[in-house]
Amino acid sequence: MNDIKRILSKLSPALIQEIEEESSTMDVPSNTEILREGQYVKVIPIVITGLIKVFSRYEEKELLLYYIKPEESCIMSFAASLNNEPSKVFAVAEEDSTVLLLPVDKVAKWTKQFPDINNLFYQQYNLRYSELLTTINHLLFNKLDVRVLGFLQERSKLTGTKELKISHRQIASELGTAREVVSRILKKLEAENHLKQHSNYIEIL
Amino acid sequence: MNDIKRILSKLSPALIQEIEEESSTMDVPSNTEILREGQYVKVIPIVITGLIKVFSRYEEKELLLYYIKPEESCIMSFAASLNNEPSKVFAVAEEDSTVLLLPVDKVAKWTKQFPDINNLFYQQYNLRYSELLTTINHLLFNKLDVRVLGFLQERSKLTGTKELKISHRQIASELGTAREVVSRILKKLEAENHLKQHSNYIEIL
């Protein structure tokens, strides 16, 4: 509950109180699917602890769009809810997480009543948009080896460990490529001393 | 001026009046650069007539992000202005255009005073975000020939003509690839009867 207070601290006290009254928190175990493509959105999540992965999928291939870290929200939910459109993306808990759920009808009301809250959403839109831009630039301008290494380093930073428990298949799927390709690249990166592969984890150097 | 009224018609009368008082319009001839990467943003443009192209650039390579059509705004400007950050993208007028310029300091005020206007910006954010998602999916999942054809068809729809005056080099640059590749692909698409190349334009069939 202290976490929540801290996260909302930039908002006005009246709004904070309303949010606390109208919202609920939910514990989400690792690997739970939170949102799937085509689903209608009824709540807007704000992550309090843990890590949520948002990705796009097309014919078995996936592409990681972004992670939602604590204090962040899923702007795709917000967007989808505004227009009452189904979601275009998937969301899965990467770690055991706790999320604060804001009911969309209340949020719509709050945006009128407490213009402050708009800044919060604008910030999030910005953040995500910038991340997508970065992703696009990577896709277009970087070779796969750079993308793989970047992905692992990012993930290492996010999870706060240098020892990543992740399979080649999963890396491949998050980057939208094939498993064998990842195997090859990881061996190359290992030879170049960027990382070290152990039996059941990858160590970032 | 009638165009402006129509575009703003969803907003409250008081807001419309303020906008008309505080904003200016500008005529932008085709090919004028409107915004470059790293530049600070002082006005938020809303396109009244014409067509603006927004793209990202990296070491000579470009990638088309989206077109701003009449009634639409450049949300990247808005984003940049909110955080007082420099722009991450470029914008160029594709056709002779007229744009309505909202001063950023006024806009900040309006978002507090007239919560209505937030919907307008949220809509735009949404639109752009979806477009970026589409772009990413194309990049990741489609081959270049599909992308080239899609690009030309999109452009044909936007400009309202089946006869596109555009060089191979420009197509290549908008898709982030090389000129020779576009030449090859256009020949293939021509053989497949998707289009026809004439001496100084491309006809979409």
Next chain:
DNA sequence: TGGAATCAGTGACTATTGTCACAACTACAA
């Protein structure tokens, strides 16, 4: 203690895209 499943490694091959070098053709201005 056997499968069964998942994971990782590898060679061979193909497909796609990017790069280079060069030729040929406008179009337009000096």
Next chain:
DNA sequence: TTGTAGTTGTGACAATAGTCACTGATTCCA
């Protein structure tokens, strides 16, 4: 007319990535 710049066509080649077919490991239950 003659440059000069911009455009397009093309063949050859290289680099990158994706696919296929298998082989061994490892894990994990039941």
